[in-house]
Amino acid sequence: MKYLLLIMLTILNMNAMDLKPWTRQIEKLSDEEKYIIINKGTERPFTGKYTDEKSNGTYTCKLCDAPLYKSSDKFKSSCGWPSFDDAIDGAVRRVPDADGRRIEIVCNNCGGHLGHVFEGERYTAKNTRHCVNSISLTLKPEKNEKDLNMSYAYFAGGCFWGVEYYLEKLDGVKAVYSGFMGGHVKNPGYYEVVSGTTGHLEAVEVIYDKSKVSYEKIARTFFEIHDPTQANGQGPDIGNQYLSGVFTSDESEKNTIKKLIALLDENGFDVATKILPATDFYKADEGHQNYYNKKGSRPYCHGYKKRF
Numbered sequence: 001m002k003y004l005l006l007i008m009l010t011i012l013n014m015n016a017m018d019l020k021p022w023t024r025q026i027e028k029l030s031d032e033e034k035y036i037i038i039n040k041g042t043e044r045p046f047t048g049k050y051t052d053e054k055s056n057g058t059y060t061c062k063l064c065d066a067p068l069y070k071s072s073d074k075f076k077s078s079c080g081w082p083s084f085d086d087a088i089d090g091a092v093r094r095v096p097d098a099d100g101r102r103i104e105i106v107c108n109n110c111g112g113h114l115g116h117v118f119e120g121e122r123y124t125a126k127n128t129r130h131c132v133n134s135i136s137l138t139l140k141p142e143k144n145e146k147d148l149n150m151s152y153a154y155f156a157g158g159c160f161w162g163v164e165y166y167l168e169k170l171d172g173v174k175a176v177y178s179g180f181m182g183g184h185v186k187n188p189g190y191y192e193v194v195s196g197t198t199g200h201l202e203a204v205e206v207i208y209d210k211s212k213v214s215y216e217k218i219a220r221t222f223f224e225i226h227d228p229t230q231a232n233g234q235g236p237d238i239g240n241q242y243l244s245g246v247f248t249s250d251e252s253e254k255n256t257i258k259k260l261i262a263l264l265d266e267n268g269f270d271v272a273t274k275i276l277p278a279t280d281f282y283k284a285d286e287g288h289q290n291y292y293n294k295k296g297s298r299p300y301c302h303g304y305k306k307r308f
């Protein structure tokens with residue numbers, strides 16, 4: 001009996017103590033983050049930054065940084081919050097919710113509130129949905145975690161929003177991301193790149209299915225949706241970060257681009273596009289992805305023009 005009491009006390013104590021070691025981290029949270037993570041609030045549906053996030057990486061705890069979910073377990077549930085059908089082993093703890101009905105999920109390391117878990121909804125084979133507040137998570141992108149069934153290509157043609165907008169329309173293209181490539185600073189921020197001091201070009205990563213669309217087809221489109229003859233930027237965007245370039249990963253891509261530039265040359269275009277070796281691609285913040293579709297407007301300095 002005495003032993004049982006001790007165990008019970010320990011359990012009670014654990015729950016109460018949970019967040020204590022994290023006082024300093026808690027102080028750094030915004031009011032909204034505290035409301036969700038500490039006071040167990042819920043963000044409004046369809047407002048979280050990771051609801052429709054599709055990039056590869058690991059989702060860590062906003063409060064303590066412990067790895068919680070893998071992007072490969074994320075699925076589209078249309079419920080308005082990021083949904084995962086599994087968590088990293090031992091990372092997430094289930095506790096009865098104060099409402100007496102639902103099962104709350106918390107970070108097993110720090111006790112921070114994540115959301116709720118539901119079973120039996122038949123969304124995926126695992127029949128489990130971890131419904132998590134975006135604000136409780138941080139996505140750590142893993143740039144080496146590439147989809148081995150897909151091919152990757154990299155282009156720079158001025159403001160990345162316009163290049164992303166048009167290349168994404170091609171059949172066989174799975175996704176296009178805006179980001180930076182070719183500089184000498186690791187993990188540059190948008191404003192650092194815009195300042196022109198990091199050497200990066202605004203670039204896009206095109207993820208495509210080569211059984212459905214060829215590298216050449218994508219490259220041809222790239223040359224016809226921006227002006228490859230402009231040598232100082234693109235449209236009204238002047239500066240090194242807006243230069244026209246193709247980052248090639250192998251000889252075959254390089255030869256394809258050389259061939260297309262020669263064809264354009266025959267057609268009377270004095271091409272300024274640089275052929276550069278592909279280096280680390282840094283994805284821009286979520287706020288810079290899918291910009292025109294989110295805004296419901298069209299690119300200001302890109303458009304289709306037949307050049308081949």
Ligand SMILES: [Zn+2]
Binds near residue numbers: 064111
């Ligand atoms: Zn945590």
